Amino acid sequence: MTKKALILVGFIVLKFLIQYTLISPEYDLQRDEYLHLDLGHHLAWGYLSVPPFTAWTSKIIYLLGNSVFWVKFFPSLYGALTILVVWKAIEELKGNLFALILGATCVLFSALLRLNTLYQPNSFDVLSWTTFYFVIIKYFNSGKPKWLFIGAIVFALGFLNKYNIAFLLIAMIPAILLTQQRKIFAQKKLYLAMFFGLFLIAPNLLWQYNNNFPIIQHLNELSETQLVNVDRIGFIKSQLLFFIGSLFVIISALYALLFYKPFRKYAAFFWTFFFTLIAFLYFKAKDYYAIGLYPVYISFGSVFLANILNRGWKKYLQPIAIAVPVLIFIPIFNIAFPNKSPEYIIEHSKKYKDLGLLRWEDGKDHSLPQDYADMLGWQELAKKVDSVYITMPNPDQTLILCDNYGQAGAINYYTKEGIKAVSFNADYINWFNLDQHYINLIRVKNYKEKDNEFSETGPYFESAVLADSITNQYAREYRTIIFAFTKAKIDVNERIKIEIEEVKNYR
Numbered sequence: 410m411t412k413k414a415l416i417l418v419g420f421i422v423l424k425f426l427i428q429y430t431l432i433s434p435e436y437d438l439q440r441d442e443y444l445h446l447d448l449g450h451h452l453a454w455g456y457l458s459v460p461p462f463t464a465w466t467s468k469i470i471y472l473l474g475n476s477v478f479w480v481k482f483f484p485s486l487y488g489a490l491t492i493l494v495v496w497k498a499i500e501e502l503k504g505n506l507f508a509l510i511l512g513a514t515c516v517l518f519s520a521l522l523r524l525n526t527l528y529q530p531n532s533f534d535v536l537s538w539t540t541f542y543f544v545i546i547k548y549f550n551s552g553k554p555k556w557l558f559i560g561a562i563v564f565a566l567g568f569l570n571k572y573n574i575a576f577l578l579i580a581m582i583p584a585i586l587l588t589q590q591r592k593i594f595a596q597k598k599l600y601l602a603m604f605f606g607l608f609l610i611a612p613n614l615l616w617q618y619n620n621n622f623p624i625i626q627h628l629n630e631l632s633e634t635q636l637v638n639v640d641r642i643g644f645i646k647s648q649l650l651f652f653i654g655s656l657f658v659i660i661s662a663l664y665a666l667l668f669y670k671p672f673r674k675y676a677a678f679f680w681t682f683f684f685t686l687i688a689f690l691y692f693k694a695k696d697y698y699a700i701g702l703y704p705v706y707i708s709f710g711s712v713f714l715a716n717i718l719n720r721g722w723k724k725y726l727q728p729i730a731i732a733v734p735v736l737i738f739i740p741i742f743n744i745a746f747p748n749k750s751p752e753y754i755i756e757h758s759k760k761y762k763d764l765g766l767l768r769w770e771d772g773k774d775h776s777l778p779q780d781y782a783d784m785l786g787w788q789e790l791a792k793k794v795d796s797v798y799i800t801m802p803n804p805d806q807t808l809i810l811c812d813n814y815g816q817a818g819a820i821n822y823y824t825k826e827g828i829k830a831v832s833f834n835a836d837y838i839n840w841f842n843l844d845q846h847y848i849n850l851i852r853v854k855n856y857k858e859k860d861n862e863f864s865e866t867g868p869y870f871e872s873a874v875l876a877d878s879i880t881n882q883y884a885r886e887y888r889t890i891i892f893a894f895t896k897a898k899i900d901v902n903e904r905i906k907i908e909i910e911e912v913k914n915y916r
Contacts, residue, residue, distance in 0.1 A: 413506065417496055420513045421489045427517075428485040431526050431746040432784075438480060440783040440885070442528040443818025444835060446470065446480065455616030456836045457623045458814075462570035463530050475822075484532035488525035491536045491704055492516050498543045498708035501550060503671075507727050508715035514731050515655035515707045518738035520700055523745055527780070530571040531697060537567025537574055538701025542678070545581075546705075549590060549674050554598040561606030568610050572624065573698050579688050584680035640772075643765065647696035648686070650764075652703050653741075654734030655710075659703060661717075662710030669713055682706065747781050751883035754781070777883060783815065786884025790816060790853070790891075791823030793877040797851055797893050798826050807849035808901060811837075816853045816886065833912045841909065847901040849894060851876075856888035863892075869904070870894035 410418075438446075448456060449467025456464065466483050473479045492513050499512045525532050541563045548556035567574035585591055593599055617624055652659060665672050666679035682702065689699050718726050743749075744760060754761060755776050761767050762774055769779040776782075794809060801807045809828055811817040814835040821830055830853070831837045850870065854862055856878075867873035876893040879886050 413509065416506075416510065417493070417513070420492055420496075420517060424489045424492060424517055425485050427522060428488065428525055429481065431522060431748055432481075433748050433750060435750060436747050436781065436784040437787040437819070438477065438784065438822065439527050439529075439780055440787075440815035440818075442480060443787070443822050444814045444837075445528055445530075446475070447818050447821055447840075448836065451836070451840055453616065454612040455620065455623075457626075457839075458835050459530055460569045460572065460613055462533065462566065466533075480528045481526070484525040484528055487532040487536045488521050491521065491539050494536070494539045494543050495704050495708050498539075498546055498705060499711055501543070501546055502708060502712040504708075504712035505715050505719070507718070507731075508711040511658065511714065511727075511731055512707050512711035515652065515658050515711070515734050516704055518654055518734040519703075520651035520697075522738075524697065524700060526746065531700070534567065534571040534573055535701040535704065537563060537570060538577055539704040541567065541574070541577060542705035543708075546675065548593075554596070554602075557596070557599055557602035558605055561602040562609065565606045565609035569613055574701075576685060576688050576694075576698070577701075580684035581677065581681045584677045584684050587680050588676045590674070590677050641690050641693065643768075644690060644694070644696045646765075648699060651697075651700055652707070654737035655703075655707055657730075657733070658710035658714060659706045660710070661713050662706040662708075665709055665713035669716075672709065672713070675709070678705070678709065747778075747784060751777055751781065751785065754778075755883075779885075782883065782885040786879045786881040786886045786889075787815070787819035788823050789881055789884075790879055790886060790889065791820045793879075793891055794820050794828065794830070794851060794853065795824055795826045797876045797891055798828060801849045801851070801893065802895055803848060806845070806847055807851055808847040808905070809851045809853070811853040812855045812889075816889065820853070833908065838909060838912055841905060843902050843906060847905075848897045850892075850897070850901065852892040852894065854890045854892060855886075856890060862890075866892070866894060869897060869899045869901075871896035871898065 444458060445463050446467050448459070448464035449469075449471045452461075452464055452468060454461050470479045470483065495512050495516050496509055499508050502508075504512070521532075521535065524535065541560060544556050544560040544563055547553075548560070564574060564578075567577075585593060649656065663679060663682060666676055685702050686699065714730060718724060718730065744764065745766070758767065758776065761778065766778045767774040767776070769775050798804050798807060798809070804826075809817075809820060809830040811820070811830050811832040812834065814832055814837055817830040817832040817834075817837050820828055824830075829840075829842065831841050850866070852862065852866060863873055863875075872893075872895040874893045875890060877891045879889040881887060
């Protein structure tokens, strides 16, 4: 194995080692992760929440044993592959060993460490963006049409993972039109490649059509409940923080794309950078949607700086350049990851608040970062639902109905009784097993929505009991209540069918 290969393997191993040390064991999986894992039990070409790629990964995780190790392995893998692609992009740009080490260091010690802690589509999204840009570099260098088809495959996989990659094309097409590379649009094989990419994503588009385009409803919900709280100034500030240790490399890349002669053929990337950010700002996107934009610019910047710092006294600046991302990461390590207890965070809340980490999607500050609060109380919930379930008469005829997908997914993940909880929320509305006859109901209800549960649901059953609640005061699900209803006086299945239709019609 060559020296370069050994160093690359070292970075990848280090990536995995760091990822597995960033979450304190007192935290459970995060709310979204449970839904994403449950997708693997219901394979389809589309879902209300995400495209199908996440479900394919979840199926693999399930086949591997469904342990937390494997849940965390795949986002770590996608992060490691992002380092690999940046490494290959630097090689394609004729970067030397210093450029390779600088680029890998910048990507390793960045916001990707935070992003890759969670099993969400975002990690593969960043990998897709980075790989697509790498393919474009390969095409600009070689002019070989095969890279257009490889690009179509990469884009299709990215699209089937997260629709966010559409912003890449929204920005890159006009950027290319502004440069000499616009001649690509005269290539017939470009349109064949585009057709090929459309063919690859067609099953998902057909699923969207057959299901009345739930993506539109999902985007409307995001716009009304989350994106409405997006602060464009805050968005820009976040962009500076995501790769704060690598800003000098990214700025160097933008300069080089305009003035460094060997990069003249890549000028479209200069305009792509700004067009992408403008598009995200216009649509008031969440700040982390743009993370996939930056790794390729680390490739450009590393190669340019390697050329600048390659002679005379400037060579002595090389270790300093490599050290900067690491040194800046050290204080970030102590605040930007769930490696501190909730008690510690609350006790030192000012520094978290000053960095905006306590601001949730509702636009308000809370006692813990939202992701952290979403990683507490789930095992407690599942254990208590299991305890209630085994006391029910004819427990196999008991429906476990939750208020949200986090509750349902967590119960399904941690249950020791084989429970299959459902909800009218998210994709769970399509996963009710109405072939099973129900006579009992365990109702998991948010504390704020608990009122009138006895008066509204109780009359349909012979017995109604408030069985338990979540006691972890730091959890977002704190005080969530578990109701137990037994011996139905009505046909529960018919009632559920009616409510499912009502929810779907409302959508």
